[in-house]
Amino acid sequence: MKGLSFIDLQEQILQGQAGHYTSREESGVQTALIEAAKGELGLWHKTIQLPGILVDHLKIDAPGPIVIQTLEHMPSAVNLSFTLQGSSESVFEDLAHPIRNDQQKHNLLYLANAAGHHTLKPGRHIENIHIAFQPEYFRNMTGTDEATFAGLKDSMEKKRSALFTPDHGLIDLRIQQTLSDICNCVMTGSIKRLYLEAKLMELLALQVDALGSTTRAQDPAENELFREIKAYLTAHYLEEITLNSVCRHFGINEFKLKRGFQQHFRTSVIRYLTSLRMQQARQLLESGQCTIQQVTDLLNYSHANHFSIAFKKYFGIVPSQISRVKKVY
Template sequence: MQSDLNRFDTIYKSEIIHMPDIKIVSSNTVTQQNVTLFENRDSSPFQRNDDAVLTCIFKGRIDSFHQGIEHSCRLKSQSCAFVYGPQDNEHLLYENQYIESIAIGINKKFFLNLLQGEDRWLEGIINKIEKKQPFSFSKNVYRLTPHMFSVLRKIQEKKYTDSFKVLYLQSLMNELLLLQFKEICADEIKLGKPNIKEADLKKLKDIKEYIESNILEDFSLDSLALLSGLNTFKLKTGFKTAYGISVFEYIRSLRMQLASEMLLDGYHNVTEVAYMMGYAHVQHFSTAFKKYYGKTPGQFKF
């Protein structure tokens, strides 16, 4: 029998706003042990049959398993996922972590209002929701881009008067969804046009995973090319084609995400984080951080 402590809606107690076709809830949760939360019609904060959900994780990790969707959705810090799961689902939270996230339920009526003329992509979303067919655009989980991060923080800050609250939030939601859909569509276009040999794709995937596992290493293009088994030209152009971002832009984004986690955990000051990220001068780190997040490390930390 499902305990009240294992209901999915226990971590999403704080409702930011409930608009006609959109509901936004947030979570700030500390876990002391592994726990599996169960989501069904009674324990979901959303209208399960009619809402697709955009989940954005600022900090922490949640692994979700949706009935009817083959792959699990493994969300970690600075990532997001767009899923429609009308059946019973499970969400695994790991011990000893702080989870900060926002979940946005988007009703099918919202997509109907967006539909202008023929749009197979939006029509596909609407048809699946109407047929109660689970789907996910998050097989690889999308990164929470700096622009998306900035919009989400504006939603959280609630800097609006009652008179313009709904209008202001609608404009932010439109901006956020446009950014997310651009990521999804760009990903689908890349998958539909493979211009790289299978063997080279495997090498690019391997070097990407190597970078992710050794993010604080002092990389050079030559050293990465040697490790990957590709020449520098193939590595540089192939990585950009495969992942939509240059090798060093990707390294910078991973380091900035790690830096934000370290600042938020409260155990490191700005100077320590700057040096760990490879910056000789704190000011250079602060400038790069502000360019990425729109806030200085000090503003972000507090």
């Protein structure tokens, strides 16, 4: 793209010439955050590093395509890749074909050589989460499960990059919730490290289960339809959406909508909408941007008590406890 590049902007931030950079370490967990804007380019980049694991959460606002070069000296790793918004194409020197990373898709791969580049396609909002396990950590974590990871471990032994499966999976509600738990963890000290390690193991299990289902699955046209339905719900979840309105919008019947959404995302349309609304409510309350009454109105609840009941059913605490929970952790 024209003007200041992504890499140039990162360098200026780290040198204190632009944006904002913070970093802290506690009990073996290193967290760093970069935030900056330059012209039409906006950047938010958070990393969480534990022994043997790196979590990389990237958000970019840009009017045109961006190319990110991968450093040649980066060590080999088992990589969990999740594209939440936007799309990209990754080219690695020792993989025969480019990897397409489409919105709301994920995959698992081993990279013996990370040298290559990533082209982020045009679009205002781009967001992805990338998790890298050091090979030795991954071997110890997966133990003796040779059947599930046989192909991947064989590639690791031969130091040959490979995908776990050629087909990307759709990000279902379980994966989305676990990613949120990892990236928004508010715990501190040794409990934080324990929590993150447990959640990362859970995420790997969910991803492998979802990718296994993908290999048994589905008509590509139906995959695309339900990906579009999920994107529509994600964009309009604050509106008064009904099953009938979704069916009319996509020209399908209610039976196909309910069955297909459950098969693809392991949850119902209603539970998915509830999850989006409750996560947004918690984020607004934790940030102090809104009062309980304002969130009640935003989510179209008729009374604050009704919202509090729904919130407690979802999170196990009432909205007024949010500030107290933050102080405990």
